[in-house]
Amino acid sequence: MSDEADAARHAFDVVSTRDIHVGRILALRLDEVAMPGGGTANREVVEHLPAVAVVAVDERDNVMLIRQYRHPLGRRIWELPAGLIDHAGEDPLQTAKRELAEEVGLAAEHWSVLVDVAVSPGFTDEATRVYLATGLSEVDREIMGEEEADLTQRWVSLDESVRMTLAGEIVNAASVAGLLAAHVVRSGLTQPRPPESPWRDRSTRFAAREQ
Template identity: 40%
Template structure:
């Protein structure tokens, strides 16, 4: 079978921003954090005789995640560690090891501000060096949720008197610094399942293998999430 180029030699491989006009939209469920909408559209907007498709989707505000990395000296030399929190996730009935993360639910905050806040609130940490690590959709077949994962380095603990008071699921959420190789093995062995953690760890390995030259700035353009605040599509 001949190879088919997705780019046809014109530009680097990238997803295409070609939303179909929505003919009908209705919110069928209003939730505390996200809603469920039912939308109808035509795959070919010019084909007037084509029956519309109807899909239900989660309307999500979007989120950020933070992979905080530090280097510790050991008897065998420098050792990279990443910050993980263990949080109970009721839908799957499991306590998952996760990178700190949170919703874009404060008006006026840009993505980096959300990341700084979440790292402080969930892990009592702050960082002096920030980069964009990777962007992804959690479930593009059924949700608008888009997540940016940041890389945070030169990390330090926040003094106890300045720390956020955690409640609900976050109240019993321990922090652990775990060796990067150990976390990578856990991801590849199927022992760690949180999507942001899996994506972040694999992206970190790819960036490290390429000498960090592909890291994007902290304010790099973000993928679109139609129903979320402040997103734009890369030119």
């Protein structure tokens, strides 16, 4: 369906909204939304800072994974180097470069966009952009806090990362999407997007609260 045809359909206008909780990286609000049948319905929405993740691939098609503790799951999981875009005007690519250096001590000469992930659009606006980084070199890593000090890292082949993903050993949404997309790109089946490509669904509402 075209954007024009979609715009002509019912608009789910927000009749009222109120905050339930506002935290450090997210907020929970309750929207009253106009429905097609003429009534309204309540929708709980989690506003979250946007994020980036990086599939860093070396010349032998090995990819860098990190293992860190994720409290909501109650365990350490394998995932891609990643981080939050802390400021509304921050360039996502610069965030990706910073996180790659801080978390695993790497810089990259070539960057492109693999996928944009709406993490769970049924209740949150959280979105992550996943980059492909190649032409890698080592840089000094600065440990920024206790979580990064606990972080471990490992090179695995891109094929092995796909196996881990399909086996349920990698479950982080952006990591799953990014690794599978990287495998498709490195197989020559399609091309990634330029690093400055538009990001339509980048979450902005929570960051705008801080302005």
